[in-house]
Amino acid sequence: MTQADTRELRYFIAVAEERHFARAAARLGIAQPPLTRTIQKLERGMGVRLLERDSRGVRLTEAGTVLLREGRVALERVGAATRRAQRAGRTPATLVLAVKPGGDGGLLTEILAAHAAEPDAPDVDIVCVGAGEQAAAVRDGRADVALLHRPDADLTGLDREDLLVESQVALLPPHHRLSGHARIRVADLEDDPLPRWPDTAGELSGAGIREAGRLMQLILVGRLIAVGPESVRRYAWDGVACVPVVDAAPTTLALAWPEDSRSRAVSAFARVATAVASRHRDATVHEPGP
Amino acid sequence: MTQADTRELRYFIAVAEERHFARAAARLGIAQPPLTRTIQKLERGMGVRLLERDSRGVRLTEAGTVLLREGRVALERVGAATRRAQRAGRTPATLVLAVKPGGDGGLLTEILAAHAAEPDAPDVDIVCVGAGEQAAAVRDGRADVALLHRPDADLTGLDREDLLVESQVALLPPHHRLSGHARIRVADLEDDPLPRWPDTAGELSGAGIREAGRLMQLILVGRLIAVGPESVRRYAWDGVACVPVVDAAPTTLALAWPEDSRSRAVSAFARVATAVASRHRDATVHEPGP
DNA sequence: CTGGGTCATACCCCGAAGGTATCAGCGGTG
DNA sequence: CACCGCTGATACCTTCGGGGTATGACCCAG
Numbered sequence: 001m002t003q004a005d006t007r008e009l010r011y012f013i014a015v016a017e018e019r020h021f022a023r024a025a026a027r028l029g030i031a032q033p034p035l036t037r038t039i040q041k042l043e044r045g046m047g048v049r050l051l052e053r054d055s056r057g058v059r060l061t062e063a064g065t066v067l068l069r070e071g072r073v074a075l076e077r078v079g080a081a082t083r084r085a086q087r088a089g090r091t092p093a094t095l096v097l098a099v100k101p102g103g104d105g106g107l108l109t110e111i112l113a114a115h116a117a118e119p120d121a122p123d124v125d126i127v128c129v130g131a132g133e134q135a136a137a138v139r140d141g142r143a144d145v146a147l148l149h150r151p152d153a154d155l156t157g158l159d160r161e162d163l164l165v166e167s168q169v170a171l172l173p174p175h176h177r178l179s180g181h182a183r184i185r186v187a188d189l190e191d192d193p194l195p196r197w198p199d200t201a202g203e204l205s206g207a208g209i210r211e212a213g214r215l216m217q218l219i220l221v222g223r224l225i226a227v228g229p230e231s232v233r234r235y236a237w238d239g240v241a242c243v244p245v246v247d248a249a250p251t252t253l254a255l256a257w258p259e260d261s262r263s264r265a266v267s268a269f270a271r272v273a274t275a276v277a278s279r280h281r282d283a284t285v286h287e288p289g290p
Numbered sequence: 291m292t293q294a295d296t297r298e299l300r301y302f303i304a305v306a307e308e309r310h311f312a313r314a315a316a317r318l319g320i321a322q323p324p325l326t327r328t329i330q331k332l333e334r335g336m337g338v339r340l341l342e343r344d345s346r347g348v349r350l351t352e353a354g355t356v357l358l359r360e361g362r363v364a365l366e367r368v369g370a371a372t373r374r375a376q377r378a379g380r381t382p383a384t385l386v387l388a389v390k391p392g393g394d395g396g397l398l399t400e401i402l403a404a405h406a407a408e409p410d411a412p413d414v415d416i417v418c419v420g421a422g423e424q425a426a427a428v429r430d431g432r433a434d435v436a437l438l439h440r441p442d443a444d445l446t447g448l449d450r451e452d453l454l455v456e457s458q459v460a461l462l463p464p465h466h467r468l469s470g471h472a473r474i475r476v477a478d479l480e481d482d483p484l485p486r487w488p489d490t491a492g493e494l495s496g497a498g499i500r501e502a503g504r505l506m507q508l509i510l511v512g513r514l515i516a517v518g519p520e521s522v523r524r525y526a527w528d529g530v531a532c533v534p535v536v537d538a539a540p541t542t543l544a545l546a547w548p549e550d551s552r553s554r555a556v557s558a559f560a561r562v563a564t565a566v567a568s569r570h571r572d573a574t575v576h577e578p579g580p
Numbered sequence: 581c582t583g584g585g586t587c588a589t590a591c592c593c594c595g596a597a598g599g600t601a602t603c604a605g606c607g608g609t610g
Numbered sequence: 611c612a613c614c615g616c617t618g619a620t621a622c623c624t625t626c627g628g629g630g631t632a633t634g635a636c637c638c639a640g
Contacts, residue, residue, distance in 0.1 A: 004372045006601095007597090015381030023620060034598050046372055048379030054346040054633060055606040055617045067467035070371035070431075073550060077367045080296045082336055089338030089353030141360075156549050157447065261447050262362060297628090313586060326588060344584045345637040348636050 005151050006078055008042045009071045010192060011035055017069040019058045077177040079156065080258075087141075093122040093263050098134040098143035106231045106275055107163065107253070108147070115272045122265050138258060139207050142267055150252040162258040163277035166229035168248035171215075172241040173222040179241035189225065218239060225241030229253065253277075298332045299361045301325055302340065306358040309348045328445075343352040370431030370548075377431075383412040385555050386426040388433035394422060396521045397453065397543070397566055398437070405562045413557050435556055437466055439519055440542040450546040451560050453567035456519035458538035460504075463512040468530035478540050479515065487516040505528060519543065 004012075014024035015035065027031040042052050050064035060068065099108065115121050118137065129137050134146035135153045150162070170189060171181040178188055189196065197215060216237040218224040228252045233242050255273050257266045294302075304314035305325065315322040333340050340354035350358065377386065389398065405411050419427050424436035425443045440452070460479060464468040468478055469473045479486065487505060506527040510516040523532050545563050547556045 003369055003370060004295065005297060006368070007370070009371070010505075021379070022616095028596090029597055033600085033619075033621095038597080039618090046376050046379075048376050050375070050379075053618060055604090059615070061379065062383075063375045066378040067371060067375035070367075070374050071485065071551075072369040074364070074371040077360075077364035078296070078299070079293055080356060080363040081299070082292060084336050085340070085353045085357035086292070086336050088356040089336075089340075089351065200465050260359075295584090312585095320628090321630055323588075323590095323631085328628080343587060345635090347586070 002046060004042060004071070004073060008014040008038060008045075009067075009075055010041055010062075010207050011038050011076070012070055013068060015039060016049065016060055016064060017057060018166065020058075021058065034234065038137045056120070064201045076140050078137045080139060082139030084144075085145075086142055092124050093265065095122045095129055095145065095269055096125045096143040097139040097269075098146040099133050100129060100134055101150070103134075103229075104129070104147050104231070104253075106234060107273070107280060110280070111273045111276045115187060115269055118268065118272060121268065129140075135256060138256060144263070145255055145257045145269060146253060148256055150254050152251065153256070157259055158256040160254045162252050162254045163273060164281065165250050166231055166252050166253060168227055168245045169230055169233060169242045170245050171219050171226040171228065171232070171236055171244060173219055173225070174239045174241065175222070175242065176225070179244060181243055183246045185246060189227070189245070193226060194223065194225045197224055198211050204217075291567050292336060292526045294332060294336065294357075296365060297492045298328060298335075299357075299365055301328050302332055302354075303358060303361055303365070305329060305341065305348060306350055306354060307349075309349065311468060312425065314409075315344050333354050333528040369541070370429060373431030374434075377434075382554065384415050384434040384525045385412045385435065385559055386415045386417055386418060387559075388417045388419050388427040388436040388438075390419065390438070391425055392437065393421070393424075393519075394437050394521070397563070397570060400570070401566045404566050405559055408562060409559065411558065414559070425546060428512045428546060434553070435545055435547045435559060436545060438546055440544050442541065443546070445546060448546040449550055451564055453563060454543040454570065455540050456521060456543060457540050458517055459520055459532045460520065460535050461509050461516040461521060461526060462533060463509055463515070464529045464531065465512070466515070466531065468533060471533055472580045473534045473536045475536060479517070479535070484513065487514055 011024070011028060014028050015021055018024040018027065021035055021039075022032045025035040028035065039051065046063075048063045049061050050067055052059040052061055087094065112124060113125060127143050129143075132153065133266060134143070134148040135155060136159060137143040138146045139157055146158075147163075148167075150160070165177075170178070170184060173194075176194075178184050181188075215224070215226060219226060219240050220237055227245060227248065230244075231253075235241050255270055257270070299312070303316060304318050305311055309541040310316065311325055311329075312322045315325040318325065329341065336353075337353050338353045340357055342349040342351055370473050377384065380382045391506050405414060417427060417433050419432075422443065424433070425445060425448060426437040427433040429447055434449075437453075437454075440450070445505060458476060459466070463484075466484075471478075473571075505514070505516060506525075509516060510527055517535060517538065521543075525531050545560055549559070
């Protein structure tokens with residue numbers, strides 16, 4: 001025996017993450033002794049020491065570090081496989097699209113309409129996920145395709161089609177020193193006293209915000225500034241200033257799907273989406289907005 | 291319960307591939323009834339019908355088709371995770387490189403020497419695999435990196451670094467009508483009566499050849515012609531003609547590794563390999579061969 | 581109708597996953 | 611130093627489910 005099974009992997013990951021058998025057991029909903037035994041059996045089966053234990057806890061060996069990293073993605077693939085199969089079995093056929101609220105570049109309604117007009121197009125289910133989770137949703141099988149922004153999103157394991165290049169705007173509180181400006185530069189924000197979303201590192205206020213309303217709220221009360229693609233304009237609350245950041249690297253709205261799943265439904269959707277996007281590009285070129 | 295475990299997946303894949311419970315059971319080394327029960331339990335757990343059975347066999351449902359495809363890669367990931375962890379635990383650290391015999395573009399010895407000269411470089415194990423299997427070896431965790439040729443190899447799930455662009459040569463039997471030519475074109479081979487490797491479709495003689503000696507043998511006796519990168523010249527048997535194909539799309543020798551595993555050892559090896567390759571490129575530019 | 585093929589069901593056995601109680605090491609602290 | 615409190619490991623029991631054999635239900639060909 002050498003191939004770990006999912007139970008052993010789940011158990012090992014729990015211990016490796018908690019670095020503590022009893023806590024891991026609690027998290028798994030089992031008692032500590034069987035957990036200890038399972039890990040021992042896993043180590044024996046693999047012929048490798050995964051954890052260094054002593055009386056005050058657990059450390060990962062080199063092999064354990066690798067198995068934690070690799071095991072996570074392996075388990076994710078197993079989960080994705082079952083979820084995708086489950087969805088494929090549900091009738092009628094449905095395409096699940098993951099989007100971040102407000103992260104559609106203003107194209108979504110148009111894309112959906114165009115797609116629905118196609119002959120025998122499957123229904124499209126929309127799943128709203130937190131910022132930055134669209135790719136994960138596709139990877140773990142909750143969704144078939146995602147609308148997301150490059151290069152913010154991590155696209156490992158995904159294929160993509162670019163739809164739209166968007167310049168960036170800063171969202172500023174009403175009385176911010178820059179909120180009156182017609183345009184600003186990245187450097188202007190550099191030494192701003194307010195933390196900046198989305199690259200607020202660590203546990204500063206607003207680090208893990210994944211909901212637009214909460215973000216707007218924090219900006220409005222002057223606790224945060226944010227930078228995002230142009231299309232967020234239409235979701236900005238009244239009072240929040242939207243100022244173009246002229247020299248920020250533009251962000252690209254893209255459609256992404258699992259790299260190995262070239263299903264007909266996904267291809268068709270991608271084709272429609274790119275068509276809509278290119279129409280949209282032409283339109284903005286010919287009749288620029290106010 | 292919704293997450294299939296590896297045993298269920300393995301069993302399902304066997305049945306789906308054999309399209310026959312008894313044969314699948316034999317392949318798995320178990321009896322047919324427990325296999326039936328396991329599949330039933332899997333279907334119940336997932337809430338989806340995977341197989342359509344009747345008294346003369348098994349067909350896949352839509353969901354079953356998806357699970358077969360996705361389940362295969364999921365299982366592969368699980369196997370890769372355990373194998374990589376096992377190797378990470380073996381001391382001393384070893385880097386495993388997958389190559390096809392003769393598929394190293396003549397760089398391998400030089401790369402190995404340069405790598406060995408690096409401070410605290412891990413030992414390099416060389417694994418020879420059949421043609422076109424290098425990528426699979428990396429994916430399933432048997433190897434850490436691979437030398438392979440683009441675009442022949444399927445690189446899904448892998449990152450790469452290009453080393454060398456090679457033009458293509460045709461390997462022809464001694465008395466072939468084109469073997470005297472100094473150079474030929476793709477069109478010249480178009481309607482050749484002999485089957486051509488590696489794109490011989492189906493089960494024609496020599497379709498699945500993965501060993502250079504056997505290939506040379508078949509060419510020498512006039513049963514096959516082959517097209518490959520320039521560097522195969524040095525492995526061609528005496529009598530086999532090597533004729534440049536001037537308008538064939540060049541092939542690129544690349545180093546590939548798993549897209550998510552950015553281990554220090556792999557990065558270091560890649561750096562050395564690209565350095566050697568670029569030295570090699572410069573050398574051939576400055577003093578072209580005879 | 582019978583025979584040979586399919587997958588499903590019935591029933592039994594045993595291994596292993598899970599639980600409880602307890603042990604064994606180690607590090608603080610009075 | 612003794613003791614407590616924390617860690618993971620061990621012993622022992624129960625139970626559940628994976629595996630086996632025998633057989634059934636069904637379909638098709640002759």
